[in-house]
Amino acid sequence: MPDVAEAGLASRLSGWMHRRSWAIAMTVAIVITCGGLVILETARQRIASEYEAALEARGVSMQLSDLDGQLAQLRSHESAFLLTKRDGDARSYCASAAVIRRTIRSLDAWFTRAADGVERASFTQIAALIDARIGSGAQALQQASPHRLDLAACGDVTASSTADASLVTGTLSLLRDNEERRAQRALDASRADQRVSTLVAAGLSALNIVLFILLFRNLGIEIDRQARAQKQLITQQEELDQLVNERTRQLEALGWHLQAVSENEKTQLARELHDELGAILTASKMDVAWARRKLQDTEPAIAEKLARALETLDQGIALKRRIIEDMRPTVLATFGLVTALRTLADEAAQRNGWVLDLQLPADDIQLDEQTEIALFRVAQESLTNAAKYARATQLTIGLTVLLTAGGGEVSLHIADNGIGITPADLTRTHTHGLMGMRQRVAARGGRFDIRRGDPRGTDIRVVLPVANTGATSAESGEGRSADEAGGRAPGQHTDAPVGRL
Numbered sequence: 001m002p003d004v005a006e007a008g009l010a011s012r013l014s015g016w017m018h019r020r021s022w023a024i025a026m027t028v029a030i031v032i033t034c035g036g037l038v039i040l041e042t043a044r045q046r047i048a049s050e051y052e053a054a055l056e057a058r059g060v061s062m063q064l065s066d067l068d069g070q071l072a073q074l075r076s077h078e079s080a081f082l083l084t085k086r087d088g089d090a091r092s093y094c095a096s097a098a099v100i101r102r103t104i105r106s107l108d109a110w111f112t113r114a115a116d117g118v119e120r121a122s123f124t125q126i127a128a129l130i131d132a133r134i135g136s137g138a139q140a141l142q143q144a145s146p147h148r149l150d151l152a153a154c155g156d157v158t159a160s161s162t163a164d165a166s167l168v169t170g171t172l173s174l175l176r177d178n179e180e181r182r183a184q185r186a187l188d189a190s191r192a193d194q195r196v197s198t199l200v201a202a203g204l205s206a207l208n209i210v211l212f213i214l215l216f217r218n219l220g221i222e223i224d225r226q227a228r229a230q231k232q233l234i235t236q237q238e239e240l241d242q243l244v245n246e247r248t249r250q251l252e253a254l255g256w257h258l259q260a261v262s263e264n265e266k267t268q269l270a271r272e273l274h275d276e277l278g279a280i281l282t283a284s285k286m287d288v289a290w291a292r293r294k295l296q297d298t299e300p301a302i303a304e305k306l307a308r309a310l311e312t313l314d315q316g317i318a319l320k321r322r323i324i325e326d327m328r329p330t331v332l333a334t335f336g337l338v339t340a341l342r343t344l345a346d347e348a349a350q351r352n353g354w355v356l357d358l359q360l361p362a363d364d365i366q367l368d369e370q371t372e373i374a375l376f377r378v379a380q381e382s383l384t385n386a387a388k389y390a391r392a393t394q395l396t397i398g399l400t401v402l403l404t405a406g407g408g409e410v411s412l413h414i415a416d417n418g419i420g421i422t423p424a425d426l427t428r429t430h431t432h433g434l435m436g437m438r439q440r441v442a443a444r445g446g447r448f449d450i451r452r453g454d455p456r457g458t459d460i461r462v463v464l465p466v467a468n469t470g471a472t473s474a475e476s477g478e479g480r481s482a483d484e485a486g487g488r489a490p491g492q493h494t495d496a497p498v499g500r501l
């Protein structure tokens, strides 16, 4: 169990590291960069102070050289006086002594502040020797002079011990060498610090370059990954679209098939109602009429009953006709689409008090049966809806056929000037009228469009493809008249010659 827990922890840790790898890398890089900057700044300060120390040491060394030179000058002024006994040389001697004392004071301040104990002691010793040398020199000038000299400018000239010139020169050169070495050491240290700075700066630059390379590489990988994901998404979307299109086609085919089946069943039922029930009712009516005629004089009461039975039979026949009409509009089968639409519109306009604007072809047209049924049913449902909801006063029905060499299309337009369909009505799913129209049209590869009119009313347009058989309205209109109550001429597309009873 502990092994499993450890493995889980390790995998969580590695997952966390993987997710946070960039954050960790950036943090490490920032820490390293900050550390490098601190090192660079420290090195810069050290280099500055080392340069300062080197400059100071060089300055001291030069001052020591100057002191050596000033001592030589002092000696030359002394010798000149001893030879010439000129007061001017004595004054020059004192002036040199003053310069030497100033240099010694300046050097003394530096040795007291910066030099180590041995150097300080050596310098103090030298300073004392030089002082004594100035003093003994001044005394020698005084003794050699024929008159009393004013040696106040030489300062304290009481010291009398003789100074060893070679000791002074040797110690001065020792001190100078020391300062030269110190300057050299400071310069070496500053060069070493410069090398460290260069290395750190190079390291930081290399780190940044590596980070940039990694960043761009990672960005490239990420862009590639996103592009692949996008491509995959597009492929999936295309597959999905294809599937949806296929399913839609299947559903349309199914809808088409179901409607065809339903229309066929209706046609068959209508035929049976017409042939069987119609025959029975007609026979009954003829029998009852015969019995009524026979009994009219002898049995007036029974004749009266039979007259009522005849009326009931008439009602039955009318009902049967209406049912047949609904199931299989005989006017469509008999007279064609244009007449069927005109009849439908006339009846509806009469019932609802509409002013009718019919824009139908003057002659009948012949389309294939299913297209005609689809257009007729759409018109039927549109008029029913207009009657139920529109509260319209005017109704327009238009039908146009456009035939081209390879085919053509038929377009049906129905518009009312009523209250107008609402957007919510267009998306209703629990009603079947609009949906049925859409399905019928889609199943035949057509276009269905319903919209609210501007400023009011409802506008429906249906466009269906038709095969150009060469049959024109004039041709198809011929031989199809009210006299041919048995239906369309033989050879025409309808196989349901449902005649009137």
Ligand SMILES: Nc1ncnc2c1ncn2[C@@H]1O[C@H](COP(=O)(O)OP(=O)(O)OP(=O)(O)O)[C@@H](O)[C@H]1O
Pocket (backbone or CB within 6 Å): 385, 386, 388, 389, 390, 416, 418, 419, 420, 421, 422, 425, 426, 428, 430, 431, 432, 433, 434, 435, 458
């Ligand atoms: N010409 C019209 N004017 C105003 N509203 C309309 C018109 N035609 C349809 N509608 C609105 O659209 C809705 C949907 O119509 P649809 O024919 O689909 O359903 P229905 O007539 O209510 O029911 P069903 O046709 O299934 O018996 C209707 O309920 C009605 O509110």
Ligand SMILES: [Mg+2]
Pocket (backbone or CB within 6 Å): 381, 384, 385, 432, 433, 434
């Ligand atoms: Mg309806």
